[in-house]
Amino acid sequence: MGVYLGNYCYVMIIVLVLGKEVRSQSLKNGYYSSSCPRAESIVRSTVESHFDSDPTISPGLLRLHFHDCFVQGCDGSVLIKGKKAEQAALANGGLRGFEVIDDAKAQLELECPGVVSCADILALAARDAVDLSSGPSWRVPTGRKDGRISLASEASNLPSPFDSVAVQKQKFEAKGLDAHDLVTLLGAHTIGQTDCLFFRYRLYNYTVTGNSDPTIRSSRLFILPTETHQNVLLLTLAVHQNSM
Structure with missing residues (x-):
């Protein structure tokens, strides 16, 4: 479904997904301002390049970020490959956008090796994807550390299109989110297709x-x-x- 989400929902998605993370980690705006000044612009140009050839990559990146954050926080663990990793989970079977993150990471390694985390690249890419889709832009606090553990079993708590409302409410409540958050976050899928x-x-x-x-x-x-x-x-x- 080629449907764009309203600005309110976009902003709420970021508040919900990143709000607790900012409080629990030492994240800050401009974290790479000294160590890798062009980090955000490199991610932006990479996303824009992929978007120009395939605009549907935007909902893919937004969904990829959501599936990363919902499992064990925005640690990039969804990017880890393996037969038992999160990518192997049934709920993650249709994830897209990995090549965009890989591309951005490769360019950043040439610019400032070993500095920018994949978790931050994914968070920045999701923001840029929304902006390129005529949504709003926002400052993304950075400084995330990449997760080293990725288990498909951990992804079993992701919302499913076949879940009842009661089951989805339980899954969100387990993350400290309420019914309003559920409607807002699941509504993000309407930016793309099903x-x-x-x-x-x-x-x-x-x-x-x-x-x-x-x-x-x-x-x-x-x-x-x-x-x-x-x-x-x-x-x-x-x-x-x-x-x-």
Whole structure:
């Protein structure tokens, strides 16, 4: 779904994801001002280069950052490869944007070897991705240390598109977040796209009798043309940004 998120939700995402982190770590704006002055501009130019060739990389980077932060904090552990690492978790199967982080890291290693953490690169890249998508920009406190442990089992607490509201509330409460935070953060997915397979059953066959999910208000229930019903999985549809 090619839907852009409103400024309010963007800002709230950053407050929620980074707020506690700033208090718990020695993060500060301009952390690399002396050790690697061009760090943020290098990340920005890298993201912009990838965005110019593929604008859909923006929601990919935002989601990648969210999946990193939700597991064990914004430590870049989602970037670690391995058969039992977070990337191997079912919930992380569709993550995108790794090549952007790798590209930025390679350029930063040429500029200032061993200085800028991958965790910071990901946080900065997510900010720049939002800005390039016509969202707001903000100062990103930096100074994160890269996590050394990455376990697929730890990613089992990530929100799933198939979770009930009750289950999702439990997952967010475990992170110290409430229902308002849940709606705001999960709403971030509307900046990008989703696959019809994740919601088709709610429109056409929720009770295995061809009915729609009764919790969806009729005024918001959209039914695709009959002739495309069987091929709905193959469709790509743009949805107005205020329709969700």
